[in-house]
Amino acid sequence: MQTATWPPGGLALVPHNLARDKCVSRNDYKAGSQLLSITSYATTLLDSEKGRRCDFCFSLPRDTTHLKRCSGCGSYWYCDEHCQSAQWQTHHKRVCRTYNPFLVSPEYQALPDYKKLDSIMLSHVIAQLSLLPDPYAFQESAPSSLLMSLIAGPDKSLAPPICPVKPIPPPGLVQKLYARFGNNNFAIHSHLNTIGHGIFPQTSRLFNHSCLPNSAAKYIFEPGAAIRMEVVALRDIAKGEEVCLPYLDPALLETREQILEFSYGFQCQCPTSLFLRRIGPLTDTPAVENEMLKISEELLEFVGVDSTKALISLPNKPLESLPPSLYCVLRESYMGGLSETFSKASHEGQYDIALQSGDTLLSLYLLVYPLNYPQIGMHCLEMAKTIWNVVITSTDQNKGRVLKDQARRYLVLARRVLDVFGPEGDEGGPLQEIAILDGLLQSAKTRE
Numbered sequence: 024m025q026t027a028t029w030p031p032g033g034l035a036l037v038p039h040n041l042a043r044d045k046c047v048s049r050n051d052y053k054a055g056s057q058l059l060s061i062t063s064y065a066t067t068l069l070d071s072e073k074g075r076r077c078d079f080c081f082s083l084p085r086d087t088t089h090l091k092r093c094s095g096c097g098s099y100w101y102c103d104e105h106c107q108s109a110q111w112q113t114h115h116k117r118v119c120r121t122y123n124p125f126l127v128s129p130e131y132q133a134l135p136d137y138k139k140l141d142s143i144m145l146s147h148v149i150a151q152l153s154l155l156p157d158p159y160a161f162q163e164s165a166p167s168s169l170l171m172s173l174i175a176g177p178d179k180s181l182a183p184p185i186c187p188v189k190p191i192p193p194p195g196l197v198q199k200l201y202a203r204f205g206n207n208n209f210a211i212h213s214h215l216n217t218i219g220h221g222i223f224p225q226t227s228r229l230f231n232h233s234c235l236p237n238s239a240a241k242y243i244f245e246p247g248a249a250i251r252m253e254v255v256a257l258r259d260i261a262k263g264e265e266v267c268l269p270y271l272d273p274a275l276l277e278t279r280e281q282i283l284e285f286s287y288g289f290q291c292q293c294p295t296s297l298f299l300r301r302i303g304p305l306t307d308t309p310a311v312e313n314e315m316l317k318i319s320e321e322l323l324e325f326v327g328v329d330s331t332k333a334l335i336s337l338p339n340k341p342l343e344s345l346p347p348s349l350y351c352v353l354r355e356s357y358m359g360g361l362s363e364t365f366s367k368a369s370h371e372g373q374y375d376i377a378l379q380s381g382d383t384l385l386s387l388y389l390l391v392y393p394l395n396y397p398q399i400g401m402h403c404l405e406m407a408k409t410i411w412n413v414v415i416t417s418t419d420q421n422k423g424r425v426l427k428d429q430a431r432r433y434l435v436l437a438r439r440v441l442d443v444f445g446p447e448g449d450e451g452g453p454l455q456e457i458a459i460l461d462g463l464l465q466s467a468k469t470r471e
């Protein structure tokens with residue numbers, strides 16, 4: 024049984040024919056509304072972030088020498104005594120002594136990287152449960168009991184070894200928890216870059232997956248506070264509508280079905296998944312450069328991205344209306360190739376190539392991502408930055424004026440999309456970059 028605040032205010036859980044329950048909205052929500060704000064139950068930093076940011080609140084200090092290292096194990100870093108004490112009380116006091124010997128043990132060393140992360144997260148959860156007033160006894164209505172009530176994933180593999188914790192957990196508990204890990208483990212990101220993983224049982228219990236989601240999760244780091252996840256409406260959501268999150272990147276058009284089946288045990292029934300299943304294996308992209316160019320032009324025209332004209336708003340073409348001649352653009356290698364060409368060309372100053380591949384990439388994003396998906400806004404910002412680089416290297420005043428207008432238009436679009444998602448993670452980030460570039464464009468205009 025849950026407390027009166029469960030599910031939170033504007034959300035309700037109702038039965039679903041395939042997924043046990045689904046979360047529906049009790050109200051009409053506007054795009055950008057916050058639907059849920061919840062603190063993490065357990066988190067783990069990626070190895071690459073260890074010693075760069077606080078292990079408790081994930082905040083990034085201005086100077087890493089300001090981080091305080093645990094004097095016991097020397098393997099956890101904190102903003103200050105407050106963060107250190109919070110994590111000590113939550114789980115660290117149970118693993119501080121055993122952590123380093125465990126990390127060098129052959130059984131831990133033999134694990135693949137993703138299982139190493141699971142092993143540490145599982146160790147944190149077990150240590151946390153060992154510190155309950157009655158160790159390992161789940162209290163009804165507590166996040167720990169919600170965690171155990173989650174649907175177990177289809178992966179029946181053995182739980183990885185965990186860092187020794189006393190008192191020893193009861194037999195079967197680690198395995199039972201691990202069965203709920205694969206499909207309830209969130210990648211925590213800052214400006215969309217993954218920096219760690221976290222368990223948020225309330226979010227897991229509430230939201231089903233859609234490859235065309237109407238909401239997305241973002242993360243808030245506040246010095247001294249546990250990491251918070253906020254679920255944001257990407258578009259207007261009507262009262263009674265199901266609220267869904269993406270469990271994976273919707274752009275994984277060729278592999279997402281397999282991943283969902285393998286890791287979560289279901290087939291997505293969203294319109295884009297039904298469409299992809301109906302059209303079957305995708306045709307190859309042409310090997311000849313001219314043919315590729317034609318495909319790119321056809322895609323731009325179909326989606327309605329015409330870089331020679333003012334792009335006032337972002338078109339929203341349903342994937343299901345794609346003509347068969349363009350099915351080949353849905354190959355993951357096509358998006359990967361475009362993305363590589365765009366970043367290489369903008370980096371190396373081959374601006375014509377960058378802008379052409381960037382517009383094609385934008386068309387593809389608009390086709391495969393739902394409305395206001397942050398990746399679309401990030402790409403519009405990258406386009407604006409690329410055009411600005413052309414402006415500052417150009418000596419032709421007329422061309423410069425046209426380009427500045429074009430950059431401004433991309434910035435407007437970037438802001439429109441990213442304002443819906445709002446800021447996440449570390450200070451700075453895309454919204455701040457938009458403000459800076461906007462300032463540069465304004466002052467360039469006054470100089471004209």
Ligand SMILES: C[S@@+](CC[C@H](N)C(=O)[O-])C[C@H]1O[C@@H](n2cnc3c(N)ncnc32)[C@H](O)[C@@H]1O
Nearest residue numbers: 041042043044174206227228230231232287289
């Ligand atoms: C994180 S839980 C979501 C909450 C779940 N509906 C519940 O009642 O606890 C994930 C599990 O829900 C089910 N699920 C989520 N999205 C689904 C979907 N689109 N279609 C079918 N089942 C889904 C799968 O069993 C999946 O492993």
